[in-house]
Amino acid sequence: MISFIQRLEDLTAEAPLAPAVTCAGDTMSRVELLKAGYNLAVYLHKHGVREDDMVTVAVPNSIDFFIAYIAAWRLGATPQPISSRLPQRELDAIIELANSSAVIGVEEGSVANRVCVPTGFRAPDAEASHLPYVLSKAWKAPTSGGSTGRPKLIVSGDPAALDPEAPLPLMMQKGGCLVMPGPLYHNGPAVWSCQAWLNGLHVVLLPRFDATGTLEAIQKYKGTVLYMVPTMMKRITRLPEEERLSFDLSSLQVVWHLAEPCPEWLKQEWIDWLGAERIFELYAGTEGQTATVITGQEWLTHRGSVGKTVPGTVKITDEDGAELPAREMGEVWMRSLRETPTYKYVGAVARTLEGGWESLGDMGYLDTEGYLYLGDRAADMILSGGANIYPAEIESVIQEHPAIKSCAVIGFPDEDKGNVIHAIVEADPAEISEADLKTFLGERLVIYKVPRTFEYVDFALRDDAGKVRRSALRAERLPK
Numbered sequence: 001m002i003s004f005i006q007r008l009e010d011l012t013a014e015a016p017l018a019p020a021v022t023c024a025g026d027t028m029s030r031v032e033l034l035k036a037g038y039n040l041a042v043y044l045h046k047h048g049v050r051e052d053d054m055v056t057v058a059v060p061n062s063i064d065f066f067i068a069y070i071a072a073w074r075l076g077a078t079p080q081p082i083s084s085r086l087p088q089r090e091l092d093a094i095i096e097l098a099n100s101s102a103v104i105g106v107e108e109g110s111v112a113n114r115v116c117v118p119t120g121f122r123a124p125d126a127e128a129s130h131l132p133y134v135l136s137k138a139w140k141a142p143t144s145g146g147s148t149g150r151p152k153l154i155v156s157g158d159p160a161a162l163d164p165e166a167p168l169p170l171m172m173q174k175g176g177c178l179v180m181p182g183p184l185y186h187n188g189p190a191v192w193s194c195q196a197w198l199n200g201l202h203v204v205l206l207p208r209f210d211a212t213g214t215l216e217a218i219q220k221y222k223g224t225v226l227y228m229v230p231t232m233m234k235r236i237t238r239l240p241e242e243e244r245l246s247f248d249l250s251s252l253q254v255v256w257h258l259a260e261p262c263p264e265w266l267k268q269e270w271i272d273w274l275g276a277e278r279i280f281e282l283y284a285g286t287e288g289q290t291a292t293v294i295t296g297q298e299w300l301t302h303r304g305s306v307g308k309t310v311p312g313t314v315k316i317t318d319e320d321g322a323e324l325p326a327r328e329m330g331e332v333w334m335r336s337l338r339e340t341p342t343y344k345y346v347g348a349v350a351r352t353l354e355g356g357w358e359s360l361g362d363m364g365y366l367d368t369e370g371y372l373y374l375g376d377r378a379a380d381m382i383l384s385g386g387a388n389i390y391p392a393e394i395e396s397v398i399q400e401h402p403a404i405k406s407c408a409v410i411g412f413p414d415e416d417k418g419n420v421i422h423a424i425v426e427a428d429p430a431e432i433s434e435a436d437l438k439t440f441l442g443e444r445l446v447i448y449k450v451p452r453t454f455e456y457v458d459f460a461l462r463d464d465a466g467k468v469r470r471s472a473l474r475a476e477r478l479p480k
Helices: 004-014 030-046 063-074 088-098 187-198 211-221 230-237 264-274 296-301 391-398 434-442 470-477
Strands: 019-023 026-029 054-057 078-081 102-104 115-117 143-145 151-156 177-180 202-205 225-228 254-257 279-284 291-295 313-317 330-335 343-346 351-353 357-359 362-366 372-377 382-384 387-389 406-414 418-426 453-457
Touching: 004 030, 004 063, 004 187, 019 030, 019 063, 026 030, 026 063, 030 063, 030 115, 054 063, 054 088, 063 078, 063 102, 063 187, 063 202, 078 151, 088 151, 177 187, 177 211, 187 202, 187 225, 202 211, 211 230, 225 230, 230 264, 254 264, 264 279, 264 296, 279 296, 291 296, 313 362, 382 406, 382 418, 387 391, 391 406, 391 418, 391 434, 406 470, 434 453
Parallel strands: 019 202, 054 078, 054 102, 102 115, 177 202, 177 225, 225 254, 254 279, 418 453
Antiparallel strands: 019 026, 143 151, 151 343, 279 291, 313 330, 330 357, 330 362, 351 357, 362 372, 382 387, 406 418
């Protein structure tokens, strides 16, 4: 095993001028990127960042993300990515939970008692040889909301190290190019991008998803690996056929899709377009206990499945924890085959069963061949555009407004995003208009968590115990 830093130094020595990362037409070579990261490491060290610290990374999709990761790893710290669009209160809550010593992507002085580094900042040239080489004990610590709506950190159980002799992961090939249209503060895009970068692939990053721009990037940079979520897949298929088919995608070897359920019709369209041999699906949590993978060819004979575990094991249980036979829907439990934990929570407690089993709250069943099929979520989490959205978090913010008596947040099916957020509020519209409520929430929530639609009711949405039946409310509002 060698450290990520050693790996990046080796890649730089091997081909210093090879492109490392491209974003919005700007490219940094391996040597330029490593130097920028080391300069930032010296700057952060000078301002007090040390081994085992958390470094919150709140930058939009940009080369700055990779510079920040190099700096954190060079100091033995852990990069902790979050959205660059978080309201100050949500940002402060996560920084407090992480106890970060530095925040990359915020204006100087905007977070008290933390080193603040603005987006686009380039630390002055500095010699980094005086910095000790220390290994980050956790290579990443992304955030996630919980069923309570409070943020939690999912701290990796793996250090910032890899086996240089191991085969390349995720169907990547040496000398290839990853096209990444997803937001790097989400775990999937960050993992794919870091694995590509650390294995010598050219990472082509889009500032934000754009259907035409994604195809243009594949053609221009001869992309070999593409990361998708179904919302992106839908938007690409909606391009005029003449435009979509005008791009040369012959370099593309594999399309990975994950993060949200993919409709069968949409997956079939991509298989018909690019060929089953290029389409791969992965199901896993940020926690990484195990994962399932299914190829396009397998999917054609197991339609709707997310595949078999590789590695690890899965079982399905009823509400009492008793294991269910094949084809019976229940809660999905996963168990890692590792002797060491794959993660640890900060700010939450794992849902477990005796024997090392853990659940992320998903429902599903196994067929007789061991292929997993997912059903509805056991919890009330809403998947919208590949993002996990927790109703309790939004409800707690809505409830802060004095005109709101009670509220419930549910998801409505949406052809584009998978689901859109709908808020039901017990309130008088004369006291708080929809426009005012949206403004109120926009000051407290990141934009994709602000409900798309609102419904006013004149009855209590919670019982005396404070419980709300979101599934029943949703069922009542969907077409029969």
